[in-house]
Amino acid sequence: MFGRVRAWGRRHSGIVEALWLAPFLLFSLSNVWTIGMEDGARRFSPELDFSGFLLLGVLLTVPLFWLRRQPITVFVVVSLVCFVQWLLGVQLLFFDLSVLIAMYGVVSRCATRWAVGAGLVGELGLLLAFWHPRTGIDLRAFASASVVTVAIWITGIYASTRRRYLEGLEERAERAEYERDQQARLAAAAERVRIARELHDVVAHNVSVMIVQADGASYAIDHEPEQAREAMRAVSLTGRRALAEMRRLVGVLRAGDAPQEYTPQPGLSQLDDLVAQVRGSGLPVDFRVTGAPQELPEGEQLTVYRIVQEALTNTLKHGGPRSRATVEMEYGAREVLLRVTDDGCGAAAPGREGGHGLVGMRERAAMFGGSVEAGPLAGGGFRVVARLPIGETGTGRAA
Structure with missing residues (x-):
């Protein structure tokens, strides 16, 4: 069941991304709508008018749709937009949560070095966001935000570890299935060789006996017809015996036949x-x-x-x-x-x-x-x- 869900998610990655980002996007749209109705963009952020506010929101949210396929690129784009926002002196907005989402995407899907780099960039962004030229760093706000960032980072590490563990299980299962099929093919090949060897022994022996008996019957048929009849009876008996043994050997290759239907191997x-x-x-x-x-x-x-x-x-x-x-x-x-x-x-x-x-x-x-x-x-x-x-x-x- 879980494997089928994962396979469906890989085939419909766009739908999965939309569902994953739906809560954040709905929250963002509701805030944009509220600010637009109240014309409160400048009151919320004096440095921006409504169009600038909307542009910033688009730049920070739209790249998230490619997060599953290109997490590092998305994180770099979102981080650069936030850095430009800081250079322009625009205060923190709810759109900036996209940095944490992008960081989680990198940590949960990329190698460890990229995960550590994304965490350090996130902490640096918090340091710049809560630094003021006059008052310095707001340690309380910085500590609270750092706790949230570290929690998201640890959650991403856990998701990455679990994903790699499941992939390892799938790989081992596929390898075990392949080895099982390979062993079955080898066993089938060995069985075919055994059957071929058995058939060779059966056919060679019984046909040789039948040829000798038939030759003897051909010589005796004119002068000793009774001996010729005995020889032909021996040919008939040998042929039936050979046919029965060949049926037994070939029969073991037929699926669904019970082994007890065939005579035991000679000893x-x-x-x-x-x-x-x-x-x-x-x-x-x-x-x-x-x-x-x-x-x-x-x-x-x-x-x-x-x-x-x-x-x-x-x-x-x-x-x-x-x-x-x-x-x-x-x-x-x-x-x-x-x-x-x-x-x-x-x-x-x-x-x-x-x-x-x-x-x-x-x-x-x-x-x-x-x-x-x-x-x-x-x-x-x-x-x-x-x-x-x-x-x-x-x-x-x-x-």
Whole structure:
């Protein structure tokens, strides 16, 4: 509410200035009207006739309409008019209150040095106004006027401090909102990268299995139709499984969908199913677990699953016929050692190097402070070795 009022005031500064100066202007107009009706300008100030009185009032009040936009200029103009008034020997008039209004405008809107300067000029003006060549300074009148001037000056300082405090709050709020939006954008970008990596693993693995099964079915369809039908059932099952997992991954990006509608992320308990699926596609896989199994965070379990999935997918794609694979998972005191080895064509495979698969495996392991080494074996074949920390070391680095 207060912010909307301030914004409206900035858009309609002229109306705000008129409302702010309305009491002073009404008082001034009523006095001018009274003096004009009574023809008492000379009786009120013998040095001025009515036209001079009216001109002085205009010079001292009209500049106040620009006080919000140019407070220093307005204060200088009003102060100079008052100084000329003093030089002409014209006594104090109610129009001279415009000096205090202009001083308040400078103190409440300008820097400290300008506020101090405006206060000193105001006090100097009082000193000149209450100084008489014969009797000197009227200390009582000067002290009373100084109290009013200092009170207005302090009020302006308070208004300036409060305005800067509110501006600081607005700036911090805007900065916090910007940082919040920036964090949201970064989180969205990271989520997109994660989804892209998950989709790559899912599509690459399942499509490779489907290709192998389809090739086997094409070879067996003439001589062993039942085996071909089994292969095509495996293709259908793999395709449905891949489609379901892709829907789960893409579904998390849709606003308003409940997380419980999607299956959980795969973990260590699904490794047997993964190995069985690969075996069903025609690749013999030996899966061994050694050491005392320990509880791993869900993120690390997913990382182990995806590394095994990617390594076996590469064997399906590049290992060649009659290749075999071995998956070894060893629990140590502080880390999990994962080795996936095959005896296929290894380094002879043209597409074995680079790609997003190995990069994705290294990125996944690095999230938990682990590492991945991959490369061809000397006698043929390929090996992937991953190390992931267990316990506080892993979870701490992941955070």
